[in-house]
Amino acid sequence: xxxxxxxxxxxxxxxxxxxxxxxxxxxxxxxxxxxxxxxxxxxxxxxxxxxxxxxxxxxxxxxxxxxxxxxxxxxxxxxxxxxxxxxxxxxxxxxxxxxxxxxxxxxxxxxxxxxxxxxxxxxxxxxxxxxxxxxxxxxxxxxxxxxxxxxxxxxxxxxxxxxxxxxxxxxxxxxxxxxxxxxxxxxxxxxxxxxxxxxxxxxxxxxxxxxxxxxxxxxxxxxxxxxxxxxxxxxxxxxxxxxxxxxxxxxxxxxxxxxxxxxxxxxxxxxxxxxxxxxxxxxxxxxxxxxxxxxxxxxxxxxxxxxxxxxxxxxxxxxxxxxxxxxxxxxxxxxxxxxxxxxxxxxxxxxxxxxxxxxxxxxxxxxxxxxxxxxxxxxxxxxxxxxxx
Amino acid sequence: xxxxxxxxxxxxxxxxxxxxxxxxxxxxxxxxxxxxxxxxxxxxxxxxxxxxxxxxxxxxxxxxxxxxxxxxxxxxxxxxxxxxxxxxxxxxxxxxxxxxxxxxxxxxxxxxxxxxxxxxxxxxxxxxxxxxxxxxxxxxxxxxxxxxxxxxxxxxxxxxxxxxxxxxxxxxxxxxxxxxxxxxxxxxxxxxxxxxxxxxxxxxxxxxxxxxxxxxxxxxxxxxxxxxxxxxxxxxxxxxx
Ligand SMILES: Nc1ncnc2c1ncn2[C@@H]1O[C@H](COP(=O)(O)OP(=O)(O)OP(=O)(O)O)[C@@H](O)[C@H]1O
Ligand SMILES: [Mg+2]
Numbered sequence: 001x002x003x004x005x006x007x008x009x010x011x012x013x014x015x016x017x018x019x020x021x022x023x024x025x026x027x028x029x030x031x032x033x034x035x036x037x038x039x040x041x042x043x044x045x046x047x048x049x050x051x052x053x054x055x056x057x058x059x060x061x062x063x064x065x066x067x068x069x070x071x072x073x074x075x076x077x078x079x080x081x082x083x084x085x086x087x088x089x090x091x092x093x094x095x096x097x098x099x100x101x102x103x104x105x106x107x108x109x110x111x112x113x114x115x116x117x118x119x120x121x122x123x124x125x126x127x128x129x130x131x132x133x134x135x136x137x138x139x140x141x142x143x144x145x146x147x148x149x150x151x152x153x154x155x156x157x158x159x160x161x162x163x164x165x166x167x168x169x170x171x172x173x174x175x176x177x178x179x180x181x182x183x184x185x186x187x188x189x190x191x192x193x194x195x196x197x198x199x200x201x202x203x204x205x206x207x208x209x210x211x212x213x214x215x216x217x218x219x220x221x222x223x224x225x226x227x228x229x230x231x232x233x234x235x236x237x238x239x240x241x242x243x244x245x246x247x248x249x250x251x252x253x254x255x256x257x258x259x260x261x262x263x264x265x266x267x268x269x270x271x272x273x274x275x276x277x278x279x280x281x282x283x284x285x286x287x288x289x290x291x292x293x294x295x296x297x298x299x300x301x302x303x304x305x306x307x308x309x310x311x312x313x314x315x316x317x318x319x320x321x322x323x324x325x326x327x328x329x330x331x332x333x334x335x336x337x338x339x340x341x342x343x344x345x346x347x348x349x350x351x352x353x354x355x356x357x358x359x360x361x362x363x364x365x366x367x368x369x370x371x372x373x374x375x376x377x378x379x380x381x382x383x384x385x386x387x388x389x
Numbered sequence: 390x391x392x393x394x395x396x397x398x399x400x401x402x403x404x405x406x407x408x409x410x411x412x413x414x415x416x417x418x419x420x421x422x423x424x425x426x427x428x429x430x431x432x433x434x435x436x437x438x439x440x441x442x443x444x445x446x447x448x449x450x451x452x453x454x455x456x457x458x459x460x461x462x463x464x465x466x467x468x469x470x471x472x473x474x475x476x477x478x479x480x481x482x483x484x485x486x487x488x489x490x491x492x493x494x495x496x497x498x499x500x501x502x503x504x505x506x507x508x509x510x511x512x513x514x515x516x517x518x519x520x521x522x523x524x525x526x527x528x529x530x531x532x533x534x535x536x537x538x539x540x541x542x543x544x545x546x547x548x549x550x551x552x553x554x555x556x557x558x559x560x561x562x563x564x565x566x567x568x569x570x571x572x573x574x575x576x577x578x579x580x581x582x583x584x585x586x587x588x589x590x591x592x593x594x595x596x597x598x599x600x601x602x603x604x605x606x607x608x609x610x611x612x613x614x615x616x617x618x619x620x621x622x623x624x625x626x627x628x629x630x
Pocket of ligand 2: 438439440560
């Protein structure tokens with residue numbers, strides 16, 4: 001088998017080969033990336049707790065509820081406890097330093113989210129001081145924060161009246177024990193936010209975004225949801241109660257039917273590179289006609305002719321696939337960190353995804369190489385030699 | 390004939406079909422070439438010279454008759470066997486040189502040796518030797534594009550002889566060359582015939598090229614017109630008519 005010839009042929013037109021290679025790299029990378037993304041979106045929904053319910057405004061997530069609802073909700077049979085939770089929407093120094101911050105009932109946080117484990121500082125300390133917060137391990141690592149630090153936050157949604165920053169002291173650092181809670185979130189006292197609004201120290205919408213309910217042992221989720229919704233049937237504001245997983249899914253569908261969209265983008269990308277590779281191989285095989293004729297005249301068989309063109313196609317696609325997968329694996333960590341700040345905890349380019357990317361690239365190579373390779377195998381020497389390549 | 394025939398064609402026919410029409414390119418052709426012979430094949434364009442050469446070299450198959458080369462009836466061999474036979478027994482030289490543009494002179498000459506059992510090192514040495522024989526040992530690492538036409542053809546001759554075949558088939562080897570380069574190529578073929586006992590069949594339009602052959606076969610419209618003996622094969626044992 002003239003391997004040297006195979007490699008030399010591959011780079012006989014370096015620009016064309018590199019362009020095709022590049023398109024395969026990009027496509028395989030995108031496919032790996034999109035698949036990991038779909039996985040991340042769906043993991044949030046799957047991992048969410050069945051024992052937690054979320055009460056939100058029936059109008060929209062962006063409409064707040066009166067805080068006074070909390071006592072009424074807690075009186076509903078089957079509800080063990082409840083917690084206010086408000087999206088703060090601020091940032092540290094620069095808007096690109098994105099991570100989630102929630103104002104919550106501090107003393108109820110650990111009961112509502114048993115998945116949160118304090119690994120440094122103390123929960124008591126957090127509950128005791130109104131301007132304190134707890135932050136995720138990853139967040140602490142990213143910004144180099146430790147217990148005792150004061151974090152100045154710009155209140156984008158809730159600007160302070162005097163134009164200064166909010167300052168949250170780190171009372172504790174937590175670790176997430178499960179996938180549905182990320183470890184890049186800042187939790188602080190809802191009360192602190194509420195008081196600042198009341199005293200005019202800060203501006204912004206009053207009320208609270210959602211209530212997080214914890215079901216009493218043995219309570220039936222469907223029944224509790226119906227009872228809570230019925231409670232406010234006649235206003236002043238109607239509510240919609242869902243399980244946490246429904247609530248998470250709502251985010252996913254809010255982004256459009258993202259998983260389906262991502263999958264079809266992946267399919268389209270694959271189709272496009274298949275066409276590009278087919279084109280490259282057809283051009284290559286036309287140029288090779290004369291060479292194949294010479295090889296056959298020298299006594300090389302139709303098998304060698306087949307292998308030469310198939311090998312070229314497989315090599316091109318395999319190389320592109322390998323680079324694409326390598327790039328996807330290389331950005332896996334950074335992207336996971338980035339997406340975590342948006343609450344997606346499970347972004348991962350899994351081995352099965354890498355294998356899929358490489359497999360698809362090789363399949364394209366196989367298909368694109370097939371027609372040229374069969375043509376080369378069948379090529380009759382005399383005609384090939386008459387062909388002036 | 391006093392000398393054993395290495396090529397023996399008996400009643401050879403070759404017909405090309407184009408659409409409904411069929412053209413008989415070779416018609417009931419008989420021909421013998423003795424071992425160690427040097428035959429020039431001449432004739433007008435379209436008379437079937439290339440077709441005949443391709444049949445002898447096992448590149449094409451006859452529709453009728455026998456093509457026996459070195460004791461092997463090529464009309465009975467399948468594709469694979471024919472390919473193996475070509476690799477072992479024939480060296481081709483074409484008008485257009487037909488070198489691989491992406492390979493160096495050395496690599497081009499080594500190419501047919503990939504079909505042998507030789508080690509990498511032996512292949513390299515055989516190829517060097519062949520290139521030295523055609524006087525191009527200093528151009529080993531040049532690509533075909535970096536060589537003159539005459540040099541390219543000498544590389545092609547080195548490639549044809551590197552497997553040490555008994556038969557060298559050349560289709561207008563000097564057709565694309567200037568006078569001096571053509572002279573060098575002819576000299577080389579003559580040397581191969583004389584010193585290495587290669588049997589050579591060369592298609593040519595050039596009377597000067599034909600002059601260096603031992604006999605000239607004239608072909609016209611697919612039939613043998615006449616055979617002209619130029620120089621006796623073995624002067625002592627000549628039975629020239
Ligand atoms: N593949 C083919 N299909 C149809 N006809 C063919 C084919 N190959 C050759 N011919 C015809 O066979 C005839 C002989 O062709 P060949 O190439 O043997 O001629 P030639 O003597 O070598 O001519 P030239 O001196 O021009 O090279 C020509 O008429 C040619 O058109
Ligand atoms: Mg011809």
